[in-house]
Amino acid sequence: QKEVEQDPGPLSVPEGAIVSLNCTYSNSAFQYFMWYRQYSRKGPELLMYTYSSGNKEDGRFTAQVDKSSKYISLFIRDSQPSDSATYLCAPTANAGGTSYGKLTFGQGTILTVHP
């Protein structure tokens, strides 16, 4: 079993839809949860960063963590064509200072929002 599993999609939705992107993980030590966004022909960039269980909201984006079920989600409200990208989850056990900064990435979900 992979340490982080993410449905690669692709996922295609109409503009304005609510999008749910999900990952599961197996390592109970994971406490910090990142979502990266990667536009076509670009490198990934950090979108959101949460700690432990619960929700974190940033504009149209909400990151949700359920540590009891080892399940993390990213919700996008009122999705826009500009949200079309690959989204990668990256849970980690450490905020920094250990493990040489290594991250475990999900496979990435390709999202297309069409007008």
Add this chain to the structure above:
Amino acid sequence: DVKVTQSSRYLVKRTGEKVFLECVQDMDHENMFWYRQDPGLGLRLIYFSYDVKMKEKGDIPEGYSVSREKKERFSLILESASTNQTSMYLCASSSLTENIQYFGAGTRLSVL
């Protein structure tokens, strides 16, 4: 803004050639990483470095080597390129105090 710069966006090489991919970061980060990204396989870590002249193997180091002679520069070397090394290569860096990785734009390498 953190900037991670990869020397080439696109490269085309022939089988057997020695290939150098260069990465430079301007944030004085201690950690640097090389990944390859393939459809359906996600990001796979090739090598990483946590200090000058220090290097550690990642998940798929075979066929690759790295060099870090200066803190800001991390090079990936394909000693004898093969067609199965055709891929997108991504460089990243992070500081000691937080695990957020900052990525370059990537180099799309084609080996013919």
